[in-house]
Amino acid sequence: MARRYTAAMLKPCHAEARLRVRYAETDQMGVVYHANYLVWFEVGRVEMLRTFHLPYSRLEQEFDCMIAVAGAEVRYRSPARYDDEILVRTRLLAMRGPVLRIGYQVVRAGEDRLLCEGITTHVVVGRDMSKRLLPEPYRAAFQNLLTADLTA
Amino acid sequence: MARRYTAAMLKPCHAEARLRVRYAETDQMGVVYHANYLVWFEVGRVEMLRTFHLPYSRLEQEFDCMIAVAGAEVRYRSPARYDDEILVRTRLLAMRGPVLRIGYQVVRAGEDRLLCEGITTHVVVGRDMSKRLLPEPYRAAFQNLLTADLTA
Amino acid sequence: MARRYTAAMLKPCHAEARLRVRYAETDQMGVVYHANYLVWFEVGRVEMLRTFHLPYSRLEQEFDCMIAVAGAEVRYRSPARYDDEILVRTRLLAMRGPVLRIGYQVVRAGEDRLLCEGITTHVVVGRDMSKRLLPEPYRAAFQNLLTADLTA
Amino acid sequence: MARRYTAAMLKPCHAEARLRVRYAETDQMGVVYHANYLVWFEVGRVEMLRTFHLPYSRLEQEFDCMIAVAGAEVRYRSPARYDDEILVRTRLLAMRGPVLRIGYQVVRAGEDRLLCEGITTHVVVGRDMSKRLLPEPYRAAFQNLLTADLTA
Numbered sequence: 001m002a003r004r005y006t007a008a009m010l011k012p013c014h015a016e017a018r019l020r021v022r023y024a025e026t027d028q029m030g031v032v033y034h035a036n037y038l039v040w041f042e043v044g045r046v047e048m049l050r051t052f053h054l055p056y057s058r059l060e061q062e063f064d065c066m067i068a069v070a071g072a073e074v075r076y077r078s079p080a081r082y083d084d085e086i087l088v089r090t091r092l093l094a095m096r097g098p099v100l101r102i103g104y105q106v107v108r109a110g111e112d113r114l115l116c117e118g119i120t121t122h123v124v125v126g127r128d129m130s131k132r133l134l135p136e137p138y139r140a141a142f143q144n145l146l147t148a149d150l151t152a
Numbered sequence: 153m154a155r156r157y158t159a160a161m162l163k164p165c166h167a168e169a170r171l172r173v174r175y176a177e178t179d180q181m182g183v184v185y186h187a188n189y190l191v192w193f194e195v196g197r198v199e200m201l202r203t204f205h206l207p208y209s210r211l212e213q214e215f216d217c218m219i220a221v222a223g224a225e226v227r228y229r230s231p232a233r234y235d236d237e238i239l240v241r242t243r244l245l246a247m248r249g250p251v252l253r254i255g256y257q258v259v260r261a262g263e264d265r266l267l268c269e270g271i272t273t274h275v276v277v278g279r280d281m282s283k284r285l286l287p288e289p290y291r292a293a294f295q296n297l298l299t300a301d302l303t304a
Numbered sequence: 305m306a307r308r309y310t311a312a313m314l315k316p317c318h319a320e321a322r323l324r325v326r327y328a329e330t331d332q333m334g335v336v337y338h339a340n341y342l343v344w345f346e347v348g349r350v351e352m353l354r355t356f357h358l359p360y361s362r363l364e365q366e367f368d369c370m371i372a373v374a375g376a377e378v379r380y381r382s383p384a385r386y387d388d389e390i391l392v393r394t395r396l397l398a399m400r401g402p403v404l405r406i407g408y409q410v411v412r413a414g415e416d417r418l419l420c421e422g423i424t425t426h427v428v429v430g431r432d433m434s435k436r437l438l439p440e441p442y443r444a445a446f447q448n449l450l451t452a453d454l455t456a
Numbered sequence: 457m458a459r460r461y462t463a464a465m466l467k468p469c470h471a472e473a474r475l476r477v478r479y480a481e482t483d484q485m486g487v488v489y490h491a492n493y494l495v496w497f498e499v500g501r502v503e504m505l506r507t508f509h510l511p512y513s514r515l516e517q518e519f520d521c522m523i524a525v526a527g528a529e530v531r532y533r534s535p536a537r538y539d540d541e542i543l544v545r546t547r548l549l550a551m552r553g554p555v556l557r558i559g560y561q562v563v564r565a566g567e568d569r570l571l572c573e574g575i576t577t578h579v580v581v582g583r584d585m586s587k588r589l590l591p592e593p594y595r596a597a598f599q600n601l602l603t604a605d606l607t608a
Contacts, residue, residue: 027178036491071529174502208539226375
């Protein structure tokens, strides 16, 4: 899995979200509870969409379309702690029909050391949970990103 | 507030829910994070409805009706800790039109000492968030409870 | 309770925290799950301390001192929704020995309408959970705030 | 990944935990928010230890030893919903020095259909976060499980 991550994230990320670790996110081990990184990945994902002026909320409201989570892989490298300022770097890795793959790197602001990295797989669905393609403006924006990466 | 709680809960509870403290529910203080007690109150509330064979899920699905939270008061007495077995004692305190008041006591199983107590206020609403009365089977069950308390 | 809130928050807040509603914070009612407002109050509290250059993390690390939650009262006025940009306005209301009272107002950025308001009561404790006074730099900063309010 | 899961969980699980989906665990998609399955995996893990009369809490308190999460892989098959009664089937997959691998299957009680499955990787650490072996009673119990599987 390690090699896949490295390969996936060698290129620059498509968006960077910033957040502050909340007390509620720690556990009695004195570090961030591991499930919260999945919440942060979602913060990163949403920020990536906002960067293209294509907010996720519009997808649900205007297009009646949702991006469901089909899979997740997380590698915990070094614990984040309460009050840390965190960057979530997000990168679209692939889009094949209704399936998206997105990669994440979590670091402390101003540091290079990786705290956590992961990949999520998504399926675009309608209200009835049946698969569908992403609506056009979103699809075009994603395709542009992937094409730009290939030619870079 | 203390007197109100005591008065409210002198009579036996209407339902008792049992749960085990999860690691995810602790924080770096080494105790249960305070917001989680509101989640446990909800577990107690739902258990009370199930006790009458009137599950909350049926209320949403069959009657298109939701019990929104309008207010909450919580007193933290003594911290719950990881892996504690917890009882949430729940009691319907009042029903006036679309407004419900419900009381809670949280204790460790097998102990008398109060860990936390609270009261939540609710408004029954439809899908459009406008106020409405509880559907009949629920309303009748609640009225029976309150009448039984008066005559006990 | 309503009157108390109004009286408490007539004066300007001592700090304002900004956050974006996360998908994880919504529930199937389509609005923010009510327990999360307590998490946001904490974000506001922590931001107030940071405003005085007295971060909460330093209190735990340097002074071995914690601000435990002893009580909370919340009034839910109007639901916050996914992706809303939220302001949490926080105000120190009182400090009596080891006891603090703090008030909160939650609004959508750019709007006046109150979504939620609340008061939390805290007890300053050491690692052994015994009551103690706030360490001096924190105590002085809080006292200054309260005095400034009286003379304003 | 799919093949690995199947292979891993062909044999019967080592423990089964039962839980009820909480309203707090749903999101506005009307299903359980995906990060909560990691919390449920932990409920399963803890239940497995309790089955051997070797609670996780004792590990932290008596042996000053923690089981940190180093990695997680999750496959979401079909959404769990509010009020569902859920079974989390847990199985120790491997122990190599300080590293553990544990597998999970999440189903609705009384149904065979898989809702979610996953694998977590753990490193046993001391308070200082340095790697160490599991304390003897835990180690022996785990070794017995793995040996029993081989000879079964």
